[in-house]
Amino acid sequence: MIPILIGITIISFAVIHLAPGKPTDLMVQLKPNVDLEAREKLNQIYGLDKPIYVQYFNWIKKLARLDFGRSFIDNRPVMEKISERLPVTILINVLAMAIIFLFSIPIGVKSAVRRGSVFDKTTTIFVFMGFAAPSFWIGLLLMSFFGVRLGILPVSGIASLDFENFTLIHKVLDVMRHLVLPVSVISIGGLAGISRYMRQSMLGVISQDYVRTARAKGLPEKTVIYKHALGNALLPIITILGLSVPSLISGSVIIETIFSIPGMGRLMFESVFTRDYNVIMAGLVVSAFLTLFGNLIADIAYAYADPRIRYGK
Amino acid sequence: MQNRKNRQKSKRIFLIPLFITIAVFFSLTISLPGQENFPDPEGKTGTPTYGDAFVVGEIGDARTLIPILASDSPSSYIVDLVFDGLIKYNTSVELVGNLAESWDIEEDSLVIVFHLRKNVKWHDGYPFRAKDVKFTYECLIDPKVPTPYSGDFKMVKSVEVADDYTVKIIYKEPFAPGLTSWGMPIMPKHLLEGENLLTTEFARNPIGTGRYKFKRWKTGERIDLVSNHEYFEHRPYIDRYIYRVIPDSATMFLELETLGIDSMGLTPLQFTRLTETPFFKKRFQKFKYPSFGYTYMAYNLKDDKFKDKRVRQALNYAVDKKEIIDGVLLGQGKVSHGQFVPESWAFNKDVKPYPFDPKKAKKILEECGWRDRDNDGWLDKDGRRFEFTILTNQGNDNRRMTAEIIQRRLKDIGIKVNIRILEWSVFLNEFVNKKKFEAIILGWGLGREPDCYDIFHSSKTKEGEFNFISYANPRIDRLLIEGRRTFDLEKRKEIYNKIHEILYDDQPYMFLYVPDSLVAVHNRFQGIKVSPIGITYNFIDWWVPRDRQRYTY
Numbered sequence: 124m125i126p127i128l129i130g131i132t133i134i135s136f137a138v139i140h141l142a143p144g145k146p147t148d149l150m151v152q153l154k155p156n157v158d159l160e161a162r163e164k165l166n167q168i169y170g171l172d173k174p175i176y177v178q179y180f181n182w183i184k185k186l187a188r189l190d191f192g193r194s195f196i197d198n199r200p201v202m203e204k205i206s207e208r209l210p211v212t213i214l215i216n217v218l219a220m221a222i223i224f225l226f227s228i229p230i231g232v233k234s235a236v237r238r239g240s241v242f243d244k245t246t247t248i249f250v251f252m253g254f255a256a257p258s259f260w261i262g263l264l265l266m267s268f269f270g271v272r273l274g275i276l277p278v279s280g281i282a283s284l285d286f287e288n289f290t291l292i293h294k295v296l297d298v299m300r301h302l303v304l305p306v307s308v309i310s311i312g313g314l315a316g317i318s319r320y321m322r323q324s325m326l327g328v329i330s331q332d333y334v335r336t337a338r339a340k341g342l343p344e345k346t347v348i349y350k351h352a353l354g355n356a357l358l359p360i361i362t363i364l365g366l367s368v369p370s371l372i373s374g375s376v377i378i379e380t381i382f383s384i385p386g387m388g389r390l391m392f393e394s395v396f397t398r399d400y401n402v403i404m405a406g407l408v409v410s411a412f413l414t415l416f417g418n419l420i421a422d423i424a425y426a427y428a429d430p431r432i433r434y435g436k
Numbered sequence: 437m438q439n440r441k442n443r444q445k446s447k448r449i450f451l452i453p454l455f456i457t458i459a460v461f462f463s464l465t466i467s468l469p470g471q472e473n474f475p476d477p478e479g480k481t482g483t484p485t486y487g488d489a490f491v492v493g494e495i496g497d498a499r500t501l502i503p504i505l506a507s508d509s510p511s512s513y514i515v516d517l518v519f520d521g522l523i524k525y526n527t528s529v530e531l532v533g534n535l536a537e538s539w540d541i542e543e544d545s546l547v548i549v550f551h552l553r554k555n556v557k558w559h560d561g562y563p564f565r566a567k568d569v570k571f572t573y574e575c576l577i578d579p580k581v582p583t584p585y586s587g588d589f590k591m592v593k594s595v596e597v598a599d600d601y602t603v604k605i606i607y608k609e610p611f612a613p614g615l616t617s618w619g620m621p622i623m624p625k626h627l628l629e630g631e632n633l634l635t636t637e638f639a640r641n642p643i644g645t646g647r648y649k650f651k652r653w654k655t656g657e658r659i660d661l662v663s664n665h666e667y668f669e670h671r672p673y674i675d676r677y678i679y680r681v682i683p684d685s686a687t688m689f690l691e692l693e694t695l696g697i698d699s700m701g702l703t704p705l706q707f708t709r710l711t712e713t714p715f716f717k718k719r720f721q722k723f724k725y726p727s728f729g730y731t732y733m734a735y736n737l738k739d740d741k742f743k744d745k746r747v748r749q750a751l752n753y754a755v756d757k758k759e760i761i762d763g764v765l766l767g768q769g770k771v772s773h774g775q776f777v778p779e780s781w782a783f784n785k786d787v788k789p790y791p792f793d794p795k796k797a798k799k800i801l802e803e804c805g806w807r808d809r810d811n812d813g814w815l816d817k818d819g820r821r822f823e824f825t826i827l828t829n830q831g832n833d834n835r836r837m838t839a840e841i842i843q844r845r846l847k848d849i850g851i852k853v854n855i856r857i858l859e860w861s862v863f864l865n866e867f868v869n870k871k872k873f874e875a876i877i878l879g880w881g882l883g884r885e886p887d888c889y890d891i892f893h894s895s896k897t898k899e900g901e902f903n904f905i906s907y908a909n910p911r912i913d914r915l916l917i918e919g920r921r922t923f924d925l926e927k928r929k930e931i932y933n934k935i936h937e938i939l940y941d942d943q944p945y946m947f948l949y950v951p952d953s954l955v956a957v958h959n960r961f962q963g964i965k966v967s968p969i970g971i972t973y974n975f976i977d978w979w980v981p982r983d984r985q986r987y988t989y
Binding site for chain 2: 142143144147165168169193196199204208259266267270271274277279280281284285381382383385386389398
């Protein structure tokens with residue numbers, strides 16, 4: 124695991140530094156009053172004049188002490204920047220994920236059980252419409268409808284302007300109101316994938332021998348579908364759940380930008396454009412850990428859903 | 437029978453999450469107290485009252501609130517409200533005192549003596565003194581401080597504190613643009629001495645002398661400021677200043693419509709179309725003033741095609757700037773007449789922009805030897821076609837469209853133009869700085885000070901310096917140096933008027949347009965006056981009638 128992680132960091136470090144431009148560019152470029160000396164001085168202070176392998180070793184030395192360094196842009200510790208951004212991104216994605224699973228599993232099961240029915244066809248159409256429509260467009264439509272036309276939901280942000288004066292319950296409600304639209308948009312986009320997987324996997328399971336056996340035993344259809352078939356059909360979905368954890372960060376960029384949410388996706392996106400090397404590298408390490416974490420969750424869920432891989436039984 | 441029952445059951449199971457979600461959704465759409473929209477009666481005039489908040493929407497968040505490190509516009513925006521410089525510009529773009537009451541130029545223009553105001557306090561109550569000025573200067577020239585502004589203070593020999601309220605700035609040689617640089621916000625010595633400016637808490641918790649005090653910063657979301665009751669001019673009428681970060685401009689416009697923000701900068705399209713609705717007119721006032729900057733097409737003067745001044749003049753005749761302004765900016769801009777904007781005192785009113793005259797352009801080009809010898813529709817000379825590539829950066833549609841209009845107009849006179857759009861860093865580092873281009877479209881954001889030594893002096897052509905077009909004109913060189921050494925405004929005016937005239941005749945750039953700044957502000961705010969330096973200069977005088985105040989504290 125460690126060698127892979129080091130390999131990833133070497134490649135990312137090299138790629139990021141190969142891209143033209145430096146973190147100091149934005150401070151100095153095309154400003155007539157910033158002279159050449161001032162620029163060279165900046166590069167020296169930030170150690171950007173050293174060869175790239177020296178910069179890498181300095182970085183990895185710090186990483187060994189769990190120090191991600193400081194941002195080139197505002198000189199704040201990278202960990203501080205990430206830790207203030209990560210929670211809201213995780214919150215939104217976990218909520219969206221919950222809604223996606225809450226809807227797509229029943230949709231998938233039903234479409235599979237009643238394959239070819241009107242329900243199957245209509246949900247397919249709607250789910251794919253949600254999948255095909257760009258999320259920023261849906262986002263703007265919802266904002267314009269619920270926020271401007273009806274005026275019942277806030278347009279963007281995660282808290283009201285006078286948030287500080289609210290009581291605790293009021294605060295919670297306020298944040299939830301702000302999260303309704305972004306979470307809906309992510310859910311609409313994610314519904315298609317999972318419900319299709321669910322349908323496919325259910326279809327595969329229903330035609331299995333043990334399902335026929337269960338039916339032959341005279342078990343009620345409900346028990347057959349929800350007890351015998353669903354458990355097995357869920358296994359591939361669990362894999363997808365595990366895989367989707369690392370995409371939390373990259374997948375949030377658009378939603379966070381449209382809805383003015385200060386989350387991880389926007390931080391990474393802005394850092395790439397400002398060439399804030401330390402933040403980008405830390406973000407990549409965090410994603411790597413999230414991948415591992417996702418796998419762990421998937422493994423635990425497997426053990427729960429599939430008795431065959433439980434130990435000691 | 438059995439089957440139908442199951443169907444119903446499975447339907448029920450499917451419906452449960454649906455119901456829960458819908459219920460949650462609708463319960464959240466119920467308005468919470470404190471959210472009602474205030475009625476919007478017609479604006480009233482009267483005596484200013486205190487109160488309310490001004491909420492402004494901007495695309496980006498600030499980075500640091502240490503004045504000498506703040507180089508991006510959001511940071512400078514906040515710094516400008518929290519801190520003061522010794523001097524500032526007034527509405528006729530002349531320097532006036534700010535923290536300094538007055539100043540004298542002494543000893544053959546080598547010394548500037550600033551007399552400071554005596555009633556100024558830092559936001560923590562500590563009095564403002566001359567040693568703070570010296571301290572700020574010392575930070576600016578400290579080699580360990582990564583400030584992009586050190587260049588402005590290179591010419592300073594020393595800064596001396598004569599007494600608590602008098603500072604003497606001694607220059608190595610007379611340096612007129614130096615005066616402007618003392619608009620640099622002054623930092624408190626008693627809080628920052630011995631601190632590492634890179635890591636200090638001060639960067640996110642600044643204490644200044646300015647109109648507004650810093651209150652809170654939620655990264656990526658908002659910055660709150662509260663009015664400084666002790667401000668040396670007078671207490672600002674608006675109690676709070678809230679800076680909201682809204683990275684998407686479509687979202688920002690929706691926020692404006694729902695009064696989530698009170699003000700934002702508009703695009704020409706928003707200004708001319710989207711805000712021309714009764715809904716909008718009832719709630720907002722719009723302002724328009726020229727920005728201090730211009731967009732140009734620069735030629736690489738090392739390129740044989742562009743070496744001849746007459747060719748550059750011909751190209752200037754061939755392109756219709758008005759057409760570009762109408763097409764790209766929807767009319768919200770002015771034709772650029774050269775390096776200086778019309779509002780600047782350096783602007784020479786006698787310089788008339790070339791008319792759009794393709795025939796004349798063709799004639800001049802023919803005199804220079806460019807004509808269509810092989811009848812392929814393109815001009816040629818010595819067997820080579822007149823063809824060049826305009827480079828510009830990605831993400832700026834205005835520049836791309838400008839390039840396309842120029843391409844079309846030059847095609848009409850037989851010049852083939854190609855357009856290449858490049859990512860910003862690649863564009864700058866690989867093409868502009870290395871001078872690997874034929875022509876580029878770029879813009880300059882100018883300061884109020886007309887000194888343009890770094891852009892046009894022949895010594896500023898190293899990689900990464902700003903005379904990337906390799907312009908060299910001994911007369912301009914001489915005038916630029918003279919302009920830097922002269923303090924007398926009348927004499928400076930003459931010098932820069934001359935520079936303006938020569939530059940426009942030389943056409944090192946094809947000067948294109950000065951875009952207008954377009955701003956919408958909610959109409960409950962009174963006392964806004966447009967001036968050449970924008971609208972926010974008198975922000976402390978803005979106020980809201982009591983019955984129209986939206987926020988109470």
